[in-house]
Amino acid sequence: PCFIAPQSRAGFSRWGGESVLNGHNGERMRSLVFMGPTYYQRLTHMAEDKVKLRNTGPVHPLTRQPVVDRKRFGGVKFGEMERDCLLAHGATANLHERLFTLSDVSQLHICQVCERVANVVLRPVEGGRKVHGPYCGFCKSAENILRIKVPYGAKLLYQELFSMGICLKFETEAS
Ligand SMILES: [Zn+2]
Secondary structure (H helix, E strand, C coil): CCCCCCECCCCCECCCEECCECCCCCCECCCCEECCCCCCCCCCCCHHHHCCCCCCCCECCCCCCECCCCCCCCCCCCCHHHHHHHHHHCCHHHHHHHHHHHHHEEEEEEECCCCCEEEEEEEECCCCCEEEEEEECCCCECCCEEEEEEEHHHHHHHHHHHHCCCCCCCCCCCC
16 A cells, blocks of 8 residues: 655655655554755854853943943843833842842942932041041031942932032931
């Protein structure tokens, strides 16, 4: 019941469909199996060239956020759509880690009296000593100053606005 196709001069089936034997039991297979030269092109995209990973690495000097390029050992992009996914799942701790801890975590000192940013300065104190620490230039005081964590991008925005004569106030809650 097996169809045998006309053979070529080399003894192969003219159309490539060969009658073959089953390797398990030696019986002839009922269907023809195609055999013959086939051509394919190797894909140039290799996993080794594509793989991208980092824990910490180079950051952009201005924003202090991870650089982009794989060649420069940059970070993996976490975009708006990824952010929306984590928001939709209520995974706020994970979101906080992605966008803050693993990115441009920074700190800022806030004067709780005037709610403005206190700078870390080297200032003279009684006894002729000099102390390095947060100091509110508006209140002329080093009292009631709170240290908060902010993304460096937020700090940069504050500094850019400040340089244009716009001063931001920060409402803080002592914990
Ligand atoms: Zn103040």
